[in-house]
Amino acid sequence: MQDYTLIGKRVPRTDSLAKAIGSAKYVGDIVLPRMLYGKILRSPHPHAKILNIDTSKAEALPGVRAVVTGKDSLGLPYGVSSTKLDQYFLCSDGVTRFVGDEVAAVAAEDEDIADEALNLIDVEYEVLPAVFDPLKAMEEGAPQIHDSAPRNIGARAFTHSGNVDEGFRESDYVYEDRFTCDRISHVQMEPYGALASYDPTGKLDMWIPSSCFFIKRTALSYLLKIPLKNVRLNECYIGGHFGGRTDTQAAEFCAALLSIKAGRPVRIIYSREETMAAAKQKISSVIDLKMGAKKDGTLIAEDAKIIMDGGAFGSSWIFQIWVPYWYSEARYYIPNHKYEALRIYTNKTSCSMQRYHGDQLLFAEEHMLDKIAKDLGIDPAEIRLKNARKAGDVLHSKSKITSFALSETIEKAAAASGWKEKRGKLPKGRGIGLACGVGAAGFYMGFRMNATAIIKFNEDGSATLFTGVVDVGAGNHSMMAQVAAEELGIPMSDIALVCSDPELCPPAPGAYSMFAAFTSAKAVRLAAVDAKQQITRIVAPMLDVEPSSLELKDRRVYVRANPDRGVPLANVIRRAYRVGNGIVGRGSCTPAAMSEAGWADPLREKPEGQLMATYTDGTTVAEVEVDEETGKVKVNNMWLAWDCGKAINPMAVEGQWEGATVTALGETLLEKHEWDEKTGELVTASFLDYKIPTALDTPNITPIIVETIDPEGPYGAKEAGLNASTGVRGAIANAIYDAIGVQVKENPITPEVILKALAEKSEIKRVKT
Amino acid sequence: MKQQIQLRVNGEVYETAVEPWKTLLQVIREDIGLTGTKENCNMGECGACTVLIDGKPVNSCLILAIEAQGKDILTIEGLGQDGELHPVQQAFIEHGAIQCGFCTPGLILSAKALLDKNPQPSEAEVRRAISGNLCRCTGYTKIIEAILAASKKEGK
Numbered sequence: 005m006q007d008y009t010l011i012g013k014r015v016p017r018t019d020s021l022a023k024a025i026g027s028a029k030y031v032g033d034i035v036l037p038r039m040l041y042g043k044i045l046r047s048p049h050p051h052a053k054i055l056n057i058d059t060s061k062a063e064a065l066p067g068v069r070a071v072v073t074g075k076d077s078l079g080l081p082y083g084v085s086s087t088k089l090d091q092y093f094l095c096s097d098g099v100t101r102f103v104g105d106e107v108a109a110v111a112a113e114d115e116d117i118a119d120e121a122l123n124l125i126d127v128e129y130e131v132l133p134a135v136f137d138p139l140k141a142m143e144e145g146a147p148q149i150h151d152s153a154p155r156n157i158g159a160r161a162f163t164h165s166g167n168v169d170e171g172f173r174e175s176d177y178v179y180e181d182r183f184t185c186d187r188i189s190h191v192q193m194e195p196y197g198a199l200a201s202y203d204p205t206g207k208l209d210m211w212i213p214s215s216c217f218f219i220k221r222t223a224l225s226y227l228l229k230i231p232l233k234n235v236r237l238n239e240c241y242i243g244g245h246f247g248g249r250t251d252t253q254a255a256e257f258c259a260a261l262l263s264i265k266a267g268r269p270v271r272i273i274y275s276r277e278e279t280m281a282a283a284k285q286k287i288s289s290v291i292d293l294k295m296g297a298k299k300d301g302t303l304i305a306e307d308a309k310i311i312m313d314g315g316a317f318g319s320s321w322i323f324q325i326w327v328p329y330w331y332s333e334a335r336y337y338i339p340n341h342k343y344e345a346l347r348i349y350t351n352k353t354s355c356s357m358q359r360y361h362g363d364q365l366l367f368a369e370e371h372m373l374d375k376i377a378k379d380l381g382i383d384p385a386e387i388r389l390k391n392a393r394k395a396g397d398v399l400h401s402k403s404k405i406t407s408f409a410l411s412e413t414i415e416k417a418a419a420a421s422g423w424k425e426k427r428g429k430l431p432k433g434r435g436i437g438l439a440c441g442v443g444a445a446g447f448y449m450g451f452r453m454n455a456t457a458i459i460k461f462n463e464d465g466s467a468t469l470f471t472g473v474v475d476v477g478a479g480n481h482s483m484m485a486q487v488a489a490e491e492l493g494i495p496m497s498d499i500a501l502v503c504s505d506p507e508l509c510p511p512a513p514g515a516y517s518m519f520a521a522f523t524s525a526k527a528v529r530l531a532a533v534d535a536k537q538q539i540t541r542i543v544a545p546m547l548d549v550e551p552s553s554l555e556l557k558d559r560r561v562y563v564r565a566n567p568d569r570g571v572p573l574a575n576v577i578r579r580a581y582r583v584g585n586g587i588v589g590r591g592s593c594t595p596a597a598m599s600e601a602g603w604a605d606p607l608r609e610k611p612e613g614q615l616m617a618t619y620t621d622g623t624t625v626a627e628v629e630v631d632e633e634t635g636k637v638k639v640n641n642m643w644l645a646w647d648c649g650k651a652i653n654p655m656a657v658e659g660q661w662e663g664a665t666v667t668a669l670g671e672t673l674l675e676k677h678e679w680d681e682k683t684g685e686l687v688t689a690s691f692l693d694y695k696i697p698t699a700l701d702t703p704n705i706t707p708i709i710v711e712t713i714d715p716e717g718p719y720g721a722k723e724a725g726l727n728a729s730t731g732v733r734g735a736i737a738n739a740i741y742d743a744i745g746v747q748v749k750e751n752p753i754t755p756e757v758i759l760k761a762l763a764e765k766s767e768i769k770r771v772k773t
Numbered sequence: 774m775k776q777q778i779q780l781r782v783n784g785e786v787y788e789t790a791v792e793p794w795k796t797l798l799q800v801i802r803e804d805i806g807l808t809g810t811k812e813n814c815n816m817g818e819c820g821a822c823t824v825l826i827d828g829k830p831v832n833s834c835l836i837l838a839i840e841a842q843g844k845d846i847l848t849i850e851g852l853g854q855d856g857e858l859h860p861v862q863q864a865f866i867e868h869g870a871i872q873c874g875f876c877t878p879g880l881i882l883s884a885k886a887l888l889d890k891n892p893q894p895s896e897a898e899v900r901r902a903i904s905g906n907l908c909r910c911t912g913y914t915k916i917i918e919a920i921l922a923a924s925k926k927e928g929k
Binding site (some may be wrong): 023194246476662691705 | 802808809810811812813815819848852853865868869872875876877899900901903905907909910911912913914916917
């Protein structure tokens with residue numbers, strides 16, 4: 005394998021110093037001269053018509069500089085996809101659709117005055133019937149949330165391969181059961197917010213914690229009718245994303261409207277309660293799953309039907325309904341496969357992407373697989389090895405898997421965890437479980453999949469790298485510096501980064517769609533190689549050698565065969581300027597598989613084509629202890645054997661997986677939202693009521709990086725953002741099964757769920773033997 | 774009605790007029806302008822606003838600025854000395870314990886308070902000491918590693 009100076013090394017991230025000393029500025033830390041403080045008035049009703057809004061008393065309050073309602077906007081509808089525009093900011097269509105829906109906003113000299121002003125706004129509502137349960141929302145006669153969606157079915161995915169009925173007839177054993185997984189809050193540690201500064205010349209400056217500045221800029225330009233070039237999204241540090249910060253939200257919309265109206269900068273920072281209840285959440289799922297297998301453990305058929313509670317608006321509905329299928333079909337070869345997902349509107353917080361959506365279906369599949377293995381007397385690791393997909397496989401969707409190591413991850417996870425010695429052999433109340441998962445670098449995003457990068461040089465040999473990639477906390481920016489430094493033979497500290505801001509940077513998918521390594525790092529590598537070629541063309545005649553015989557390392561350009569013959573890089577940069585040929589590197593790429601294979605239109609039934617640019621895969625093992633008296637589950641150890649392609653920075657990869665795993669552990673065991681059934685209010689919108697894992701809840705985690713070299717990814721890299729979260733629910737549920745011999749069909753697996761499962765001696769139902 | 778107060782933050786005295794209901798967090802961020810101390814839940818649940826008061830970690834959102842007079846307040850900006858990083862800061866950087874960074878200042882200060890009191894803590898003691906500081910990015914693994922590594926270095 006090729007030896008690199010920086011690639012594959014555990015290098016400290018470039019952004020960590022500013023964060024360690026407290027100088028990193030997030031949106032809430034930025035103060036502009038004459039800045040006002042904005043607040044949003046939210047609907048107390050889950051579903052109501054707005055008859056009238058009287059803002060006169062609020063406007064008259066000293067210190068209030070602007071009040072806006074839907075009437076101050078252009079009243080345009082918004083959606084993540086242009087095929088479903090169903091959200092009217094500030095309820096400009098006159099209807100509120102969840103408790104917390106934005107009705108009006110104020111800007112004042114300080115937050116206290118802004119709060120007081122909200123109390124002075126009189127809103128006259130006509131309360132409409134509301135519905136919170138997706139199954140009830142689908143019934144005839146249920147309250148209609150959007151006119152365009154009869155029975156509140158906002159979106160449907162449907163596809164099939166082979167013949168499932170035939171497959172179940174061929175199967176020796178068939179299993180069928182219902183699983184439920186609750187809604188989740190992303191819980192980015194930074195509260196959501198936005199700062200807007202509108203200049204009367206028509207230029208809007210904004211600071212927003214967003215996962216893709218290019219997508220957000222386009223949405224704001226459209227909603228506010230300000231030309232794209234006049235909307236600037238400035239770079240700032242971002243305190244987490246996890247799928248929840250791609251959608252345009254009321255914070256930026258209201259801050260912009262208020263700034264335009266007041267003629268002064270306006271900053272809106274959500275409270276933690278607003279961030280949990282009114283920003284975004286992750287869907288809940290009711291999953292009806294049926295699987296059939298031969299006596300030897302060969303999987304023959306699967307039929308999965310999911311009903312998702314999507315909340316008030318469509319958001320990124322396409323990915324929400326399709327991602328479970330994409331990840332389901334990529335793990336095991338099951339010749340007969342049927343999948344249907346319905347995303348239902350309810351009068352609750354709107355749901356966006358959250359980490360990997362597929363994890364809820366994967367929980368059901370992986371847990372059912374352990375029941376099949378038990379009945380057939382096959383080791384759970386063996387049944388997975390028997391059915392695992394391999395590199396080169398073409399999936400039902402006609403997506404090709406180019407690099408894949410699922411079997412190797414099963415073997416490595418089993419070996420590291422002592423699987424053979426522990427499975428079925430631990431004392432009662434303790435157990436070990438294993439589950440496989442899948443991730444991917446990137447779904448189709450049209451021209452937005454393109455990543456382009458530019459590198460220019462300073463006369464001292466240091467460089468500035470321009471890339472639209474966004475760092476929401478995962479280390480994307482540092483990764484770009486690492487790649488450029490590798491190619492240019494300079495330390496990472498010689499590279500200044502200008503990122504995210506579409507006014508300064510060439511395009512990139514941002515941190516969206518797990519594309520940062522696969523496309524943006526590749527574009528940066530190409531830009532650096534381009535610069536390197538320009539540099540060697542200038543140096544070659546100076547040293548009377550071929551450009552290809554030159555090497556860049558340690559801030560020098562030298563002859564590879566004779567390292568003493570060389571020139572400092574800084575001299576070359578100055579010479580290039582002197583001779584009128586300044587060095588600027590440029591790189592650009594779009595995932596080849598998707599641009600060539602074309603896109604499977606998700607609006608069609610049974611879409612076929614390359615659905616994801618490349619797939620990642622892995623195996624998670626959990627070792628648990630279950631208290632049968634209290635029902636409490638404690639996860640003591642976890643092993644994560646995952647494939648990320650080439651690990652550009654193994655320390656960063658491990659950090660991503662550990663974080664994804666612990667979040668998923670929270671979703672599996674702890675995190676539960678409660679809604680007031682009468683008022684539709686979320687009553688758990690605080691850290692006190694919505695329990696995310698603390699340092700006392702987390703197990704010892706052993707990450708095991710299983711590298712594959714992807715043919716297309718830079719240095720073979722794919723992604724390591726969130727994939728490891730897809731194996732956690734299954735691994736923990738299967739470990740509980742090993743520990744106490746019963747199966748759980750709901751997430752979170754609270755003590756009540758355990759006690760109920762014990763009382764009922766619950767196992768997944770076998771319907772054919 | 775604003776009240777004139779004196780606060781000693783990172784060894785420097787700041788004199789400012791604040792409303793008596795302003796929290797120490799608000800005054801540190803808005804009046805003194807040190808934004809390394811992060812504002813998040815405002816209910817003492819997340820630890821992002823942790824500062825050290827006379828060496829003890831405190832959620833600065835839960836204490837009024839007027840109550841903090843006459844005490845030594847340390848924020849993340851005051852941690853390094855003479856341009857050198859504190860060993861905990863250094864360890865956080867070297868061990869990949871920082872991701873989005875929003876919880877980082879609070880965690881580093883909680884860790885410093887622990888090591889000042891207990892220079893060689895066990896892993897369980899580290900976990901307990903930072904259990905009031907929520908992090909959603911890292912899963913705590915690398916944070917715990919970093920604090921244990923800093924304790925070993927300091928112990929030498």
